[in-house]
Every structure is written in C-alpha cells, then in structure tokens.
Amino acid sequence: MKRFFLYTFGIIFVFCLALLVFIKINSSPVSQSSSPKTFVVNQGDGIVSISRRLKSNQFVRSQLVFIFHAYRLGLNRQLQAGTFLISSSLSTEEIVQKLSRGGSHDYWLKIIDGTRLEEIKNQVPADFSSLAADLEGQLFPDSYLIPEDYTSQEILAVIQKNFSAKFAKAKVSATNTELSDSQIVTLASILEREGRSLTSKQMIAGILLNRFKTNMALQVDATVQYARDTIRRPKEYWQPLSSVDLRIKSPFNTYLQPGLPPSPICNPGYDSLYAAFHPTSSDYSYYLTDHSGNMHYAATLDAHNQNVAKYLISD
Numbered sequence: 001m002k003r004f005f006l007y008t009f010g011i012i013f014v015f016c017l018a019l020l021v022f023i024k025i026n027s028s029p030v031s032q033s034s035s036p037k038t039f040v041v042n043q044g045d046g047i048v049s050i051s052r053r054l055k056s057n058q059f060v061r062s063q064l065v066f067i068f069h070a071y072r073l074g075l076n077r078q079l080q081a082g083t084f085l086i087s088s089s090l091s092t093e094e095i096v097q098k099l100s101r102g103g104s105h106d107y108w109l110k111i112i113d114g115t116r117l118e119e120i121k122n123q124v125p126a127d128f129s130s131l132a133a134d135l136e137g138q139l140f141p142d143s144y145l146i147p148e149d150y151t152s153q154e155i156l157a158v159i160q161k162n163f164s165a166k167f168a169k170a171k172v173s174a175t176n177t178e179l180s181d182s183q184i185v186t187l188a189s190i191l192e193r194e195g196r197s198l199t200s201k202q203m204i205a206g207i208l209l210n211r212f213k214t215n216m217a218l219q220v221d222a223t224v225q226y227a228r229d230t231i232r233r234p235k236e237y238w239q240p241l242s243s244v245d246l247r248i249k250s251p252f253n254t255y256l257q258p259g260l261p262p263s264p265i266c267n268p269g270y271d272s273l274y275a276a277f278h279p280t281s282s283d284y285s286y287y288l289t290d291h292s293g294n295m296h297y298a299a300t301l302d303a304h305n306q307n308v309a310k311y312l313i314s315d
Contacts, residue, residue, distance in 0.1 A: 026062035027069065027092045036085035040106075040145065041099065043081040050079060050099070060092045069093045075100040082106070083145070106147050109155070113141040113269035114192045116226070119237060120267070137185040137264025138163050166270050174277035176209065182263075188276040189264035193222035193238070198271045200295045205279035207287050207297070216285070218254040226265035227252035288312065 039059060041050055047070055051063040060066045069092055070076040082103030086095060111120055117136050135156070140163035146155055179187060187205060195201035211218050221241055227250035229237050246253070252261040284297040286304035290311035298304035
C-alpha cells in the first residue's frame with residue numbers, strides 16, 4: 001500500500017513538474033523583437049477565439065497557456081474589444097493584462113463598389129463636409145480599419161493610398177492607351193454602374209470606346225442618373241430613369257453630350273479599373289442588359305432595336 005502511494009505520488013509530482021515547466025516555457029515571449037503589431041479584438045470575441053488568433057499571429061506560444069493565465073489572473077471575463085499594439089517580446093501574462101485594459105475603439109469603414117461621394121459621407125463619423133467633388137472616383141471600394149481619432153484628411157490619405165496601388169496594378173500591360181489616367185477613372189466609373197462581371201465590363205469598355213472614337217453619343221443611363229441625382233439630391237441614389245430625365249441639361253447627360261462625362265460618376269472597384277485599361281475589342285456599338293441581368297450586344301442600330309424588342313419590350 002505504501003509502495004502504491006509513493007508510486008502514485010511520484011507520478012503526480014512528475015506530471016505537475018512537467019506541467020509547470022510547460023507553462024513556464026510557453027509563457028515566455030515568442031521573440032525578442034519589440035516592434036509592436038496591430039491586434040484587433042472584435043466585439044463578442046470569446047477567449048478561445050482570441051487565444052487562437054494570438055497563437056496564429058505568433059504573439060503567444062500556446063493557446064492553452066494564454067487561457068490558463070487569463071483564468072489565473074481573474075481576467076478571463078475582462079478582455080476588451082478594440083485595437084491593440086502588441087509586441088511579441090511580451091510574456092503571455094503581460095499580453096493578458098494588456099488585453100484586459102482596453103484598446104482604442106477603431107471602426108470599420110466599408111466603401112461599396114459604385115457608390116458616389118454623397119453616399120460615402122454618410123458612413124463616416126469624421127467631418128467629411130469639406131470633401132471636394134474632384135475626389136469622386138478615387139475613394140477605392142474596400143474595408144478600412146480607421147483609428148477613432150483620425151481626421152477626414154487622414155482617412156482620405158489611407159483610402160487614396162489604396163486607390164493608387166490598385167490603379168497602378170490595373171494599369172500593368174494596359175491595351176487602352178488612348179485615354180488619359182483621369183479619363184480611365186471616368187470610364188471605369190461608368191463600367192462599375194453598367195456591368196456586373198469583369199467580362200461584361202471589358203466588353204462594354206470596348207463598345208464605349210468604339211463610340212468615343214467616332215464622336216458618337218455614349219448614351220449611358222448611369223451618367224444621366226448621376227446628373228439627375230446631383231441636381232435633386234434624393235434620399236436614395238441610382239433609381240431608374242424616366243423619359244423626362246433623358247432631357248436633363250448637364251455635361252453628364254451622355255444622351256445629349258458626345259464623349260465621356262467631365263469626371264467620374266462613382267467610385268469604381270478593381271475589376272472596373274482593369275476593364276477600362278483592358279477593353280475587349282469588337283465591332284459592337286450597342287449593348288443592353290435584360291431583366292435577368294444578361295448582356296446582349298449588337299453592331300448596328302437595327303440589330304440593337306431587335307434586341308430591345310426581344311429582351312426588354314417583350315418582357
């Protein structure tokens with residue numbers, strides 16, 4: 001009996017010693033680098049999710065040891081949502097304490113492809129009332145993590161840096177060299193509102209360029225929507241046109257004015273920028289989108305009218 005007790009005690013002792021060694025080793029810093037990195041805890045994140053991401057981002061050595069220290073320190077229910085600057089030179093215990101004190105309450109700004117300046121202003125807590133109209137087209141659609149204390153100009157700097165990078169990427173091996181960079185953005189903004197896929201946007205780009213080269217009116221509904229909504233400032237933008245809208249006197253009314261409008265009509269995404277630089281060459285001069293979202297193309301006005309009768313009026 002005594003021998004069994006000593007044997008059992010020995011096993012427990014060795015296990016506890018091994019556990020302590022494991023905890024000690026895995027509580028130490030991952031590295032000696034003191035450079036801080038951003039770590040975001042979202043509202044509603046649980047301790048398991050937090051520990052898993054800390055481990056995968058190499059802030060801690062062990063997910064289980066992080067959870068252990070959080071419970072040991074009584075901070076398992078006090079981990080805060082926010083954005084933290086964490087160095088991998090911190091011990092696991094120090095990281096637990098840091099996450100329990102709260103980070104900055106940054107927010108996500110999501111710019112949706114094809115939205116115009118006025119629609120984006122309503123999403124941002126910062127004062128965007130001074131946004132100049134010439135920024136239309138350069139507010140690249142994406143999700144941005146914005147520090148809560150950023151001014152409107154600092155927010156713009158983040159967005160425009162992203163735009164510049166995506167624009168340069170889309171421009172690589174460009175086949176459309178006839179338009180200036182500003183005209184490319186304007187064309188891309190039209191493609192964003194008119195096409196649904198990269199393929200359709202490239203086809204529409206080629207068609208609009210065919211019209212542009214012959215000084216033919218582009219006749220794009222989206223540009224008239226932009227002209228109308230700029231005048232009326234509706235609660236909801238991009239609503240269908242009426243026959244009266246097509247007579248609006250505006251440089252953006254491409255039914256009345258030949259060539260591209262003077263500036264972009266919305267903020268295009270990457271596919272639209274790429275399509276503007278890489279249009280599909282064809283003999284088509286007309287296109288339409290049916291009620292199911294399918295594209296139909298034609299080389300002549302007669303063929304286009306037949307498409308209208310078949311895919312729009314007949315429905």
